[in-house]
Amino acid sequence: MSLASPRVMDDLDQLEAQSIFVLREAYRxxxxxxxxxxxxxxxxxxxxxxxxxxxxxxxxxVMHVDTGKKFPEMYAFREEYTKKWNLDLMLGDCPPVxxxxxxxxxxxxxxxxxxxxxxxxIEKHKLRGVIAGIRRDEQATRAKERVFSPRGAxxxxxxxxxxxxxxxxxxxxxxxxxxxxxxPLLSWREIDIWRYIERENIPLVDLYFAKNGKRYRxxxxxxxxxxxxxxxSTLAEVxxxxxxxxxxxxxxxxxxxxxxxxxxxxxxxGYL
Amino acid sequence: MTxxxxxxxxxxxxxxxxxxxxxxxxxxxxxxRLLYDTDSLQDGKLAQIVESSRKRGLAVEWSFLLDSLxxxxxxxxxxxxTRIPFHLGGREFVIVDAPxxxxxxxxxxxGAADAEAAVLVVDALEGAQEQTRRHAMLLRLIGIxxxxxxxxxxxxxxxxxxxxxxxxxxVRDLLGRLEITVEAFVPASARDGDNIASRSERAPWYTGPTxxxxxxxxxxxxxxxxxxxxxxVQDVYRFDDVRYVAGRIERGVIRAGDRIMIGSQGQQAxxxxxxxxxxxxxxxxxxxxxxxxxxEPDLVPDRGDLLFPAHETGNAxxxxxxxxxxxxxxxxxxxxxxxxxxxxxxxxxxxxxxASIDAVVNLDDLTLSAADEVPPDGFAEITLATxxxxxxxxxxxxxxxxxxxxxxxxxxIVGGAPLLGAxxxxxxxxxxxxxxxKVSAGERRALHGHEGAVFWLTGLPGSGKSTIARAAxxxxxxxxxxxxxxxxxxxRAGLCSDLGFSPEDRRxxxxxxxxxxxxxxxxxQVVIVALVSPLAEDRAQAAQIIGQGFHEVHVDAALELCEQxxxxxxxxxxxxxxxxxxxxVSAPYEAPxxxxxxxxxxxxxxxxxxxxxxxxxxxxxx
Numbered sequence: 001m002s003l004a005s006p007r008v009m010d011d012l013d014q015l016e017a018q019s020i021f022v023l024r025e026a027y028r029x030x031x032x033x034x035x036x037x038x039x040x041x042x043x044x045x046x047x048x049x050x051x052x053x054x055x056x057x058x059x060x061x062v063m064h065v066d067t068g069k070k071f072p073e074m075y076a077f078r079e080e081y082t083k084k085w086n087l088d089l090m091l092g093d094c095p096p097v098x099x100x101x102x103x104x105x106x107x108x109x110x111x112x113x114x115x116x117x118x119x120x121x122i123e124k125h126k127l128r129g130v131i132a133g134i135r136r137d138e139q140a141t142r143a144k145e146r147v148f149s150p151r152g153a154x155x156x157x158x159x160x161x162x163x164x165x166x167x168x169x170x171x172x173x174x175x176x177x178x179x180x181x182x183x184p185l186l187s188w189r190e191i192d193i194w195r196y197i198e199r200e201n202i203p204l205v206d207l208y209f210a211k212n213g214k215r216y217r218x219x220x221x222x223x224x225x226x227x228x229x230x231x232x233s234t235l236a237e238v239x240x241x242x243x244x245x246x247x248x249x250x251x252x253x254x255x256x257x258x259x260x261x262x263x264x265x266x267x268x269x270g271y272l
Numbered sequence: 273m274t275x276x277x278x279x280x281x282x283x284x285x286x287x288x289x290x291x292x293x294x295x296x297x298x299x300x301x302x303x304x305r306l307l308y309d310t311d312s313l314q315d316g317k318l319a320q321i322v323e324s325s326r327k328r329g330l331a332v333e334w335s336f337l338l339d340s341l342x343x344x345x346x347x348x349x350x351x352x353x354t355r356i357p358f359h360l361g362g363r364e365f366v367i368v369d370a371p372x373x374x375x376x377x378x379x380x381x382x383g384a385a386d387a388e389a390a391v392l393v394v395d396a397l398e399g400a401q402e403q404t405r406r407h408a409m410l411l412r413l414i415g416i417x418x419x420x421x422x423x424x425x426x427x428x429x430x431x432x433x434x435x436x437x438x439x440x441x442x443v444r445d446l447l448g449r450l451e452i453t454v455e456a457f458v459p460a461s462a463r464d465g466d467n468i469a470s471r472s473e474r475a476p477w478y479t480g481p482t483x484x485x486x487x488x489x490x491x492x493x494x495x496x497x498x499x500x501x502x503x504x505v506q507d508v509y510r511f512d513d514v515r516y517v518a519g520r521i522e523r524g525v526i527r528a529g530d531r532i533m534i535g536s537q538g539q540q541a542x543x544x545x546x547x548x549x550x551x552x553x554x555x556x557x558x559x560x561x562x563x564x565x566x567x568e569p570d571l572v573p574d575r576g577d578l579l580f581p582a583h584e585t586g587n588a589x590x591x592x593x594x595x596x597x598x599x600x601x602x603x604x605x606x607x608x609x610x611x612x613x614x615x616x617x618x619x620x621x622x623x624x625x626x627a628s629i630d631a632v633v634n635l636d637d638l639t640l641s642a643a644d645e646v647p648p649d650g651f652a653e654i655t656l657a658t659x660x661x662x663x664x665x666x667x668x669x670x671x672x673x674x675x676x677x678x679x680x681x682x683x684x685i686v687g688g689a690p691l692l693g694a695x696x697x698x699x700x701x702x703x704x705x706x707x708x709x710k711v712s713a714g715e716r717r718a719l720h721g722h723e724g725a726v727f728w729l730t731g732l733p734g735s736g737k738s739t740i741a742r743a744a745x746x747x748x749x750x751x752x753x754x755x756x757x758x759x760x761x762x763x764r765a766g767l768c769s770d771l772g773f774s775p776e777d778r779r780x781x782x783x784x785x786x787x788x789x790x791x792x793x794x795x796x797q798v799v800i801v802a803l804v805s806p807l808a809e810d811r812a813q814a815a816q817i818i819g820q821g822f823h824e825v826h827v828d829a830a831l832e833l834c835e836q837x838x839x840x841x842x843x844x845x846x847x848x849x850x851x852x853x854x855x856x857v858s859a860p861y862e863a864p865x866x867x868x869x870x871x872x873x874x875x876x877x878x879x880x881x882x883x884x885x886x887x888x889x890x891x892x893x894x
Contacts, residue, residue: 006497006525006558011285013561020562021506021520028507028575048550053518055511055564056549136355143355146382164378164602164685166385166414167675169616172683174714189357200550 019184020053026182030129037062042133061088065117069221092121107224153177155270286364290384292407293393298424302462309469312358389418396423415669426459431475456486496523496559500586503579504618516564528555535577544568576620592694603686606645613678627657716796722892724793731827734834737802755798786814806861826867
């Protein structure tokens with residue numbers, strides 16, 4: 001008698017299995033729970049992984065914090081896949097930029113609108129868990145993150161006093177006004193995301209693919225995101241491009257470069 | 273070259289390696305050097321390092337590279353672990369950078385626990401230091417299987433074979449005592465690049481591997497497929513009238529049709545289907561996969577139930593209610609016998625109490641000795657008692673078996689507990705298995721609207737402790753705070769009526785009061801203890817028993833004033849020799865050095881009560 005063998009797990013299989021484990025922990029331990037769906041490639045992968053974890057469905061609401069300044073293609077994508085993926089979509093508004101800390105540099109100030117919009121959604125729905133698609137390889141500050149990252153009252157991130165996290169055990173402290181950011185993609189790299197999109201055939205906004213020698217590598221608001229020079233117009237070409245690149249993914253995000261500490265200040269105050 | 277050349281389906285996951293060692297032994301320099309030698313730097317980084325080194329009049333200073341990768345310039349130390357990818361041959365690695373400062377132990381564990389291999393950096397001239405021993409101990413407790421020792425700064429010994437051999441013997445002896453097998457000892461200079469990626473010309477006698485060769489030789493993680501099946505249930509879902517038992521397979525293989533046992537209840541079921549979404553159908557799943565099972569009959573396991581084969585072939589699971597475990601302790605306050613925690617073991621949660629502290633590791637010489645407590649960042653062997661027998665596989669480096677974690681009632685992770693096995697009971701002892709509450713401190717706080725805490729009023733007889741306590745009690749209750757007073761005389765009328773006033777009996781009186789206060793505080797009450805409690809040592813014991821909810825309050829009135837007040841006529845009686853061992857007269861009173869609050873009772877009573885009441889409210893409703 002010959003028995004079938006388990007499939008050999010490659011790097012994407014391992015990342016996928018770990019992310020599913022994290023999403024199931026969050027769903028079990030943190031209610032009410034919601035997933036931040038920015039409409040970008042990483043958060044689409046996250047929705048996909050949630051469907052893997054929960055047999056084809058997303059059993060909690062997804063949130064889109066709408067700055068009102070996204071690309072039109074992104075709004076169309078949101079309409080289409082909210083229906084196709086049967087998502088329970090919650091929309092959050094952002095305050096006008098005039099209400100944001102004027103000491104921040106202009107692009108960071110604009111990005112901070114999103115933080116304020118997110119904070120009001122969290123308060124309105126009394127969320128205990130917020131699933132977000134950040135990755136360690138994106139930015140030095142994010143490299144210090146935990147998979148379960150407690151946010152104190154006022155949603156502040158205390159980078160110097162984070163809980164220990166090991167052996168797949170995640171701390172879930174709770175006090176009034178606290179919530180936990182859950183980061184199922186923390187160990188993924190940019191190229192893993194693209195390879196997984198290719199393997200699973202996950203739909204994307206086509207702004208990621210080159211037209212007239214330009215494409216977006218990372219998508220934020222229209223006014224603070226710039227495209228990069230590229231001729232990569234297919235998934236395979238994007239992957240090939242990344243394999244030969246040594247520049248940072250967020251190079252096109254203005255607020256990362258305005259001043260040395262702007263991004264850390266944003267994150268401490270609750271930015272992703 | 274990257275791993276492109278391999279078929280996509282066989283691309284291996286990156287191998288995490290952790291770099292540890294004493295501060296200033298050269299970890300950051302090593303990482304910078306490795307990234308440069310393996311061509312893993314981002315564009316422009318090398319030019320930056322060369323430029324900032326030149327500005328400071330230094331040769332190329334490789335540790336600046338980490339400065340530019342991490343925001344840590346403000347402190348000058350690595351504040352948290354971070355991960356840096358690099359390529360070596362056809363293989364990808366991730367360097368986990370862990371800090372050398374001892375207060376950052378929990379960050380180091382966070383980074384190091386997943387590592388497949390460790391590089392222990394030891395200054396060849398200085399030899400093993402305190403953090404070298406601490407980190408080595410931790411490598412053993414978290415179960416890192418492959419350890420490479422880099423004898424850094426070997427140029428300071430002129431790469432002299434005899435001197436390096438001596439340095440190696442010292443480190444080998446240290447690691448031998450920890451039962452750590454070393455894969456390679458590499459005499460090296462990270463700054464100059466000797467024996468990092470290229471062979472040193474200054475040590476022609478050395479025939480062992482360079483660091484890069486030693487890393488390349490680290491084997492892939494051991495396969496867990498051949499072991500008996502284990503799946504801790506993570507959750508049970510019911511979607512569209514189908515019940516799914518979800519979890520990750522920790523070891524072994526499961527096939528549709530297999531008979532399995534569920535948890536400790538001993539119920540059996542057959543695997544009807546292995547369910548995945550948007551994945552190739554396969555009636556088999558192996559270790560590492562996150563899957564869902566349909567069972568026949570359609571039983572409903574609990575989260576934490578361990579699924580294992582109905583007929584085991586390998587080492588059977590251990591079933592025990594008293595468990596020997598190693599411990600690395602991460603809480604800021606020491607651990608003491610009698611404390612209760614939740615033991616998390618994979619997805620299971622068990623109530624446990626520390627039954628004994630069997631030995632504590634002395635980090636100066638790595639010997640074990642008896643002790644009453646485990647200090648912060650300490651290592652120990654302890655015995656845990658559970659209220660019912662639990663099932664587990666003993667800890668084994670490189671596997672997820674027996675990886676216990678202790679969680680306090682605030683859901684904070686306070687220690688790692690690699691479970692060793694069942695504990696033997698000493699002859700003639702009666703095993704107790706205390707149970708812990710299922711109600712968390714947060715839930716109690718939500719119920720009461722405030723936290724529980726103990727305010728321990730100490731002071732001379734007649735200083736006004738009971739008066740202040742009773743007045744504050746009335747006012748706090750009027751404000752909706754659940755408050756109880758444990759008053760010395762009241763306790764002695766009942767619970768402690770068998771006790772006199774000898775130092776031993778006073779100590780016992782305080783011990784009992786402290787335990788009662790702790791129980792009340794854990795139930796969410798505000799507890800005001802009014803006890804002379806004259807000796808600092810006895811109050812320290814009370815503080816130990818009560819833990820972090822203890823607040824010492826000194827009711828500070830001069831002896832002359834107390835004696836003048838003498839509300840119960842006790843001073844007069846003591847002076848007349850009618851009361852022996854009376855505090856202030858014929859027994860000592862040791863005032864607290866640093867009470868949380870000092871109440872001067874020369875002031876008018878209402879004012880004193882107000883100060884105390886405000887302090888209490890501030891603490892419990894912060």
